[in-house]
Amino acid sequence: xxxxxxxxxxxxxxxxxxxxxxxxxxxxxxxxxxxxxxxxxxxxxxxxxxxxxxxxxxxxxxxxxxxxxxxxxxxxxxxxxxxxxxxxxxxxxxxxxxxxxxxxxxxxxxxxxxxxxxxxxxxxxxxxxxxxxxxxxxxxxxxxxxxxxxxxxxxxxxxxxxxxxxxxxxxxxxxxxxxxxxxxxxxxxxxxxxxxxxxxxxxxxxxxxxxxxxxxxxxxxxxxxxxxxxxxxxxxxxxxxxxxxx
Amino acid sequence: xxxxxxxxxxxxxxxxxxxxxxxxxxxxxxxxxxxxxxxxxxxxxxxxxxxxxxxxxxxxxxxxxxxxxxxxxxxxxxxxxxxxxxxxxxxxxxxxxxxxxxxxxxxxxxxxxxxxxxxxxxxxxxxxxxxxxxxxxxxxxxxxxxxxxxxxxxxxxxxxxxxxxxxxxxxxxxxxxxxxxxxxxxxxxxxxxxxxxxxxxxxxxxxxxxxxxxxxxxxxxxxxxxxxx
Numbered sequence: 344x345x346x347x348x349x350x351x352x353x354x355x356x357x358x359x360x361x362x363x364x365x366x367x368x369x370x371x372x373x374x375x376x377x378x379x380x381x382x383x384x385x386x387x388x389x390x391x392x393x394x395x396x397x398x399x400x401x402x403x404x405x406x407x408x409x410x411x412x413x414x415x416x417x418x419x420x421x422x423x424x425x426x427x428x429x430x431x432x433x434x435x436x437x438x439x440x441x442x443x444x445x446x447x448x449x450x451x452x453x454x455x456x457x458x459x460x461x462x463x464x465x466x467x468x469x470x471x472x473x474x475x476x477x478x479x480x481x482x483x484x485x486x487x488x489x490x491x492x493x494x495x496x497x498x499x500x501x502x503x504x505x506x507x508x509x510x511x512x513x514x515x516x517x518x519x520x521x522x523x524x525x526x527x528x529x530x531x532x533x534x535x536x537x538x539x540x541x542x543x544x545x546x547x548x549x550x551x552x553x554x555x556x557x558x559x560x561x562x563x564x565x566x567x568x569x570x571x572x573x574x575x576x577x578x579x580x581x582x583x584x585x586x587x588x589x
Numbered sequence: 590x591x592x593x594x595x596x597x598x599x600x601x602x603x604x605x606x607x608x609x610x611x612x613x614x615x616x617x618x619x620x621x622x623x624x625x626x627x628x629x630x631x632x633x634x635x636x637x638x639x640x641x642x643x644x645x646x647x648x649x650x651x652x653x654x655x656x657x658x659x660x661x662x663x664x665x666x667x668x669x670x671x672x673x674x675x676x677x678x679x680x681x682x683x684x685x686x687x688x689x690x691x692x693x694x695x696x697x698x699x700x701x702x703x704x705x706x707x708x709x710x711x712x713x714x715x716x717x718x719x720x721x722x723x724x725x726x727x728x729x730x731x732x733x734x735x736x737x738x739x740x741x742x743x744x745x746x747x748x749x750x751x752x753x754x755x756x757x758x759x760x761x762x763x764x765x766x767x768x769x770x771x772x773x774x775x776x777x778x779x780x781x782x783x784x785x786x787x788x789x790x791x792x793x794x795x796x797x798x799x800x801x802x803x804x805x806x807x808x809x810x811x812x813x814x815x816x817x818x
Binding site: 424430 | 710711714716717718721724728729732
């Protein structure tokens with residue numbers, strides 16, 4: 344049996360006196376798509392941010408590709424090249440063109456040459472249908488277009504794991520589908536390992552190999568995707584699915 | 590024809606002497622501003638570090654130079670440096686030093702404020718692609734912060750130019766000191782000369798500061814439009 348790509352064990356997170364995450368443990372195998380579901384304020388986004396070093400945690404261990412994460416700044420800088428993250432608010436750099444946004448990581452962080460990176464980036468841009476926008480500035484793009492570029496920016500580093508934090512939450516409904524299609528392609532054709540926080544239940548149902556249901560900062564259940572949507576094990580999850588009305 | 594006193598300006602080399610004084614003024618303001626802006630930018634970046642003792646020290650530095658009046662600073666450095674540290678600098682250099690330290694203090698606050706006003710999301714997006722601290726500063730934060738710094742910096746420059754008028758107190762031969770000498774030398778023959786001398790000094794300062802202040806206004810306007818896009 345191969346070791347999981349990511350192992351989270353007994354992770355605890357608190358801000359001062361408020362306990363945000365309690366005893367979070369799960370495994371994520373390479374090629375698997377894990378969806379984090381749960382009501383607002385259940386700690387989904389915080390958990391995702393812990394996995395990228397944007398939030399520190401107080402107890403527990405993270406193991407990524409066999410390496411224990413010590414939470415040192417240097418180590419996170421290395422790991423972030425392998426763990427890509429896409430945010431709800433896109434957060435493209437407004438002073439840089441689309442291409443400059445994407446190339447910053449590969450050229451400056453990974454010190455790869457422009458000649459080798461450029462063809463890869465052009466291919467990625469083509470895949471997300473943004474090839475004609477490489478010299479545009481973020482302010483000239485729509486929300487959906489910005490988010491597609493943000494995904495390419497993360498992919499350009501060739502990560503082994505992608506974290507998606509409510510990436511469609513600030514998009515107009517008609518833009519949501521484009522972005523979700525791209526994420527699904529990434530899972531289907533590239534077998535990208537992903538951790539996805541979303542409120543789009545249809546999408547979650549289509550994409551999830553596993554569902555991690557969180558409430559009040561605890562894992563309530565971890566269930567294979569198809570089963571979770573048909574027969575959730577806990578009443579919390581049943582109520583949650585009923586309230587989502589999809 | 591009534592004696593207006595304007596010939597004070599044209600007599601002998603008076604006008605050239607005034608221009609020479611103006612050059613001293615400009616040189617001190619310029620050199621101090623360049624040193625101060627560079628030093629202050631660095632201090633401003635350091636003030637955003639999570640290192641608490643460093644932040645406290647730099648904050649004290651800022652407050653010292655902001656609270657103590659410039660005249661007092663000039664006297665302090667002019668009299669204390671030679672006495673306590675046995676460092677005898679010419680008045681021009683003392684003036685440049687004091688002004689540079691003052692500009693650095695003010696500049697550090699402008700830069701700190703601008704850097705901190707770049708949103709946390711931008712910082713996190715930069716971290717998420719693996720940028721280290723200095724790369725984040727260089728590629729993400731500083732390019733976004735510097736347009737925010739510009740208007741306040743140009744305003745600071747106009748204050749520097751105006752404050753050079755205090756330099757005569759430590760006997761720097763700036764434009765005001767020269768003007769004062771000319772007035773005193775011609776007081777008997779040209780009692781009205783004082784209006785012309787100070788009139789021309791007013792004009793000099795105006796010609797330097799008015800474009801600067803227009804520029805600052807333009808930059809602010811530009812920024813407002815940019816943020817409302």
